[in-house]
Amino acid sequence: MTEQSLQESGALALIGERISRRRLENNLTQAELATNAGVSKRTVERLEAGESTQLSNFLRILRALDLLDGLEALLPAVPPSPIDQLKLKGRQRQRASSSREPEAQPRAWTWKDAS
Template sequence: MTLSRTGTDALVMLELGEKLLQRRLGFNLTQAQLANAAGVSKRTLERLEAGESTQLTNFIRVLRALGLAHGLETLIPESTSSPIEQLKLQGKQRRRASSVREPKEPTKPWTWNDKT
C-alpha cells in the first residue's frame, strides 16, 4: 500500500475500499455473497468499497470473511522498549500514560514552634 502521510482520511479510505473490491473480485464473490459471509449488509459493503465512512467492526468483519484478518497485527506493531526498561517492568505492564513530573522544591525541615 502506498498511502503517504500527507494523504487525507478520505484518500486512505478510498484506497482501502479499492483494495477490498479487488480482493473480493479475485475471490469471484458478489457483494451480496461477501456481505452475507461477513455478517454485514450489502449497503455497508458498498460503502466500504466506495471509501465511505463505516464502523471499524464492519471493516474487520469483511477482512475476516476475506481471510485477511491476520494483517491487522501489522497496523499497530508491538512497542519495543529498551533492555533496561524491560528489566524495570519485568512482571509489570503499563496501564496508563503519565506526564513528566517536575522536581519539587526542597522543603524546610519541620520544627517545634517554641517562639512564644
C-alpha cells in the same frame, strides 16, 4: 477541508479500492461478501466507496476475505524495552505520563557585590 480530512478520505478510498479488488479476485458479489461477513450489503457498498464504517464491520469483512492476518503487519506487537521491563518489574504499563519540562538550569553563582 483540512489536510487531515483529505488524508483520511484518501486512505478510506484506497482501502475501499483494495477491498473491492480482493472481493473480485475471490469472485464474490457484494451480497455474497456481506452474507459471509455477517454485515449488510450497504455496509460493503459504503466501504468499497471509501466511506466510513464501524471498525467491527470492517474487521468482519477482512475476516471474510481472509485478510485479518494482515493487521499484524499494520499494528505489530511492541514489546517493552529491557530497561522498561526492569523498571516495571514484570508488570505492564497502564498509563501514559505527561511530558515533563526540563528543569531550568541554575544560574551561575555570582558575588552580590560584584558589578
